[in-house]
Amino acid sequence: MDKYKAKSNKRTIPLIPLRGLSIFPYMVIHFDVGRDKSVNALEEAMVNDSLVFLTSQKEAKIDMPTEDDFYEVGTICKIKQMLKLPGDTIRVLVEGINRAKVREVLQDDPFFEVEVEELVYESEIQSDKEMKAMMRLVMDNFEEYVKASDNLSSEILVSISEITEPGRLADVISSYIQLNPEDKQKVLEAFNPYKRLEVLHIMLEEEIEVLEIEEEINSRVKDQINKVQKEYYLKEQIKAIQKELGQEEGLDAEVDDYIEQIENINMPEEVKEKSIKEAERLRRLSPSSAETGVIRNYLEWIIELPWDIQTKDKLDIKKSRKILDNDHYGLKDVKERILEYLAIRKLAKNMKGPILCLVGPPGVGKTSIAKSIARAMNRKFVRMSLGGVRDEAEIRGHRRTYVGAIPGRIISSIKKSGSKNPVFLFDEIDKLNSDFRGDPASALLEVLDPEQNNTFTDNFLEVPFDLSKVLFLTTANSLNTIPRPLLDRMEVIRISGYTEDEKIEIAKKYLVSKQRKEHGLTEKNISISDNTLASIIEDYTREAGVRELDRNIANVMRKAAKRIVEEKIKSVKVNKRTLSKYLGTPKYRRNETKRNDQIGIATGLAWTAVGGETLSIEVTPMPGKGKLQLTGKLGDVMKESAMAGISYIRSKTKELEIDEKFHSNRDIHIHVPEGAIPKDGPSAGITMATAVISALSNVPVNGDVAMTGEITLRGRVLPIGGVKEKVLAANRLGIKKVLLPWDNKKDFDEVPDKVKKNIDFVFVKTMDEVLEHALVEEKKDDN
Known part of the structure; x- marks a missing residue:
């Protein structure tokens, strides 16, 4: 129930709907009228008592409003002045009298005529304490609003402070503050003065908060603009000074150039951000700072890296195969x-x-x-x-x-x-x-x-x-x-080592022509036959690859070039007979490896990082107490293989016709020549066991046999690795028979066909089979 008393008064009055405009009581304002209905309403009002009811349209864009398109609550106004403008438009000056509410629309043509009800509250209500408190709050809010706003003068506060009527105070303040049409309508619809002040208080609080935020944003933007302007001013001064000193290209120009280059490169955003950040840091440093050189170096590396540059692949398989075949012989895998x-x-x-x-x-x-x-x-x-x-x-x-x-x-x-x-x-x-x-x-x-x-x-x-x-x-x-x-x-x-035939092909197709070109010679100047190349390979090299062969061919070319220049001859022919004049005495001979059948000496095959090698393992038994001595810089695994072989021999003394007490009355010394070279691995197991059996039984080992394989305590022969390299090493040394573990048959396909023809391969499962092929059948008497 309303605690304040009000008098009700009804009257019939013309209505004009306003677009985007709200009018409060006590407010004097002018506006333009152009619509026919509004002009007719003005004329009707002037004929009677100059009163007109002004209310706001709900939607400003509606040109021909109906009774549903304007608010029911508006303001009864007194027409003070009318002025006809060019184009049938009338400018009207009005003064707000009192708010009222439409009770009934009596007509809508040729103008709106309505019956309105106005409520007039008694002026004594300002003596109420609650009302006084509310008036004071609203005044304080308005003062704060005026201070925060740039659009209102502080003189307004003087005139408003003299208002003692609460309703009038609310209406006057509402006319000064910037509110949206819906909020203004809320104030207008509050007939109760206290309620009106309360609504206004809430709105002022919100507006003050918005104004403070606006001020904060404006201040921040202003500071930023001032900072930018200051930096620009200082930079322009620096440029002017540099120009006077003849140093037009300063650090800023350099940094700008870096940033431009970075922006033009298609690199990941993370990289781009960090690079630009480093460039900006360079701008802030003193040119004399030691760190400028570090950042410059960093930025230059970033810019010069190929972030977005790549070559297009050629995916023509036939052409690629041709290139690979032209450049290299073999290497099929x-x-x-x-x-x-x-x-x-x-x-x-x-x-x-x-x-x-x-x-x-x-x-x-x-x-x-x-x-x-x-x-x-x-x-x-x-x-x-x-x-x-x-x-x-x-x-x-x-x-x-x-x-x-x-x-x-x-x-x-x-x-x-x-x-x-x-x-x-x-x-x-x-x-x-x-x-x-x-x-x-x-x-x-x-x-x-x-x-x-x-x-x-x-x-x-x-x-x-x-x-x-x-x-x-x-x-x-x-x-x-x-x-x-x-x-x-x-x-x-x-990639395995090459056979002699492969080396000859490589020398003919690649090495000779390459060295001839490097030494300034032509085919007319020097010729090297295939037999000569074979002699170089057999007599002057012993390797898995062709590097030493390449050096020897280069040696021949150098000496041939010297003869051509010194003796003033046009061409040189290098053949097998004259090869020693160019390369000296042969370093290797095939028959060097052709040994007689000897007791206690067996030939093993080993794999090293430089290819396959042969090992000549020597065993000498001596009177003693069963001591086993191993020399030749052997690794732990190789030593253990020798011990496993000795244990196998001890378990087979009767079958092997060896003294059963050899382990207690004889010392055994196993030596692998080339003692400076470290040797390790289990693949020499059967070779050491064969050499020991030969030495203890006085049965010689076939000099044309080489072997490789790991031995177990029961005499089984286990598979090993590097078969191709080991076999090629045996072939280089003229070995006639090679013993390989049975389980290495799967690796036999890797062995070149020509090597298969030169060597007799025997695949063994046990030491009995090894001894059958390795030992010479005829026994020799003990001396």
């Missing part, structure tokens, strides 16, 4: 694997590249085939030698805090290649070392993992670089020294 990769790349464009590890003895063409792969794929080629690398920073780079810091050799090589997808060769990966500076092999784990290397982060750059497009190749002589996690990431392709 490697070539086929590369061609498989190219075929899959053609079908699956986004396939991640394999990490190929080429393993084989020196001089077989591991490094050069990597170059051929790059040529076949139309990619750039970069090589990084890992031999002796001990510092992890070689891989990952140094942090910028170090003086003279640079990126690691991987990023450096990528930059040098100018492409983000080169063929990248890690040469001699088995020669990596580690010390207090870190473990480079562990740093390579990320690089050589296709699942991780798309975000490789160099310590110097501190941002990820995508290495997933790079085709990584590695080379090694042996897999034994490569850490197992690193080896697990690579696909191993073994």
